[in-house]
Amino acid sequence: MEGPSEIITIFIGQAGTQIANACWELFCLEHGVSPNGSLHQGYYPMDPSMHAFFSETQARKLTPRTLIIDLEPTVIDEIRTGVYKALFNPESLITGKEDASNNFARGYYSIGSEAIVLVLDRVRRIWETCSKPAGFIVFRSISGGTGSGFATLLLEHLSQNYPKTITLDFVVFPSPNIATVIVEPYNAVLTTHGALDHVNCCFLVDNEALYNICARNLDVDCPTYTNLNRLMAQVVSSITASMRFEGAINLSLEELQTNLVPYHRIHFTLATYAPLISPRKAMHSEITTQQITYSCFEPSNQMVSCDPRVGAYTSCCLLYRGDVAPNDVNRTIGSLKGAKSIRFVTWSPTGFKVGINYQPTTTVPGGDLAKSRRTVAMASNNTAIRYRWSMLARKFDLMFQKRAFVHHYVGEGMEEDSFGEACDNVITLIDDYKEVEK
Secondary structure (H helix, E strand, O other): OOOOOOEEEEEHHHHHHHHHHHHHHHHHHHHHHHOOEEEOOOOOOHHHHHHHHHEEEOOEEEEEEEEEEEOOHHHHHHHOOOOOOOOOOOEEEEEOOOOOOOOOOHHHHHHHHHHHHHHHHHHHHHHOOOEEEEEEEEEEEOOOHHHHHHHHHHHHHHHHHOOOEEEEEEEEEEOOOOOOOOOOOHHOOOOOOOHHHHEEEEEEHHHHHHHHHHHOOOOOOOOOHHHHHHHHHHHHHHHHHHOOOEEEOOOHHHHHHHHHOOOOOOOEEEEEEEEEOOOOOOOOOOOHHHHHHHHHHHHEEEEEOOOOOHEEEEEEEEEEOOOOOOHHHHHHHHHHOOOOOEEEOOOOOOEEEEEEEOOOOOOOOOOOOOOOOEEEEEEEEHHHHHHHHOOOOOHHHHHHHHHOOOOHOOOOOOOHHHHHHHHHHHHHHHHHHHHOOO
């Protein structure tokens, strides 16, 4: 097998850093990498699957090809002193001295503009060590200041400096009923407007949906961010598995984006994963390929609070792992095409793309998710997501009509007109999705 293309992962802000902890914990388990970067017995440094996410040091250790960035040091300092402190190159961990105070303008203009030069230099250094870079995968929440403002600034520069490179964006979207930050509608709308032209494909999740899955499906009494982030890490792992491991049908980063995104602006995708069952329940059931596939279309299994039945699919990528036979997949997709509840836009009547990867899913020992012989992650583009944008635009408008908190943004160098422009762009995005559904 030819070695895979290299992927550069970038985790931004407090949420991004906490997602990094969960992702690298899982990736290390999958590839047999110990917390100090050495390989467990039975794994080989020449194994090509390693090199999508890891690079090899002169000391024959493996280190993540990543940047973890926050404008204040507290959360990243926990990595510097934690279990994985010897895994990361110290230059991969970038912190400033003061945070963005949940303010897009601080992350984008004042504080962010001081940090961007160093970050771009670190990106360039990583890029230069790659022999065939496939692209960037960015992880962030868009509710706070760093994940919205600084991430937008960085994404702009990445698209200018690496114009032909694919950028995937994993975004923690504001939850419909729980607000962690009062001004999150401002931050989310401003970054959506600012980053829209600089991202190829964006996967949306929200904490409320993840929390409900952990509590309902995985029997977690009081889910914490660790539970939520580990669940998200499994989705990321499944979406990237075919870029790392051998399989019957593998998808590159480019193929994934090509199949999911019909028009550049229509690039916000839903993610689901199956089977979502706890180890206790798994002892009593053997789940078929058809069962796990159908469960991906259930609204309660979506990782963002969205009911796909009220919209239409433009495309679906079904990414299977483990003991999955192509014949079973073909039969399942044949039955899906006849299902009344699964509606595709008229101009994309057979919008299924399939990946089958032989590498079974790895689970964290003592974690919430059962180890299964076969799993599937579904990435789909569905027009129902426009209702989340509508809800966000409505919350934005309620605050902006009163000019509430606007002075905090203007005080950091932002023009007041930028608010109106950003909201107009999101409203145009909603109209774009309506147009696609016709």
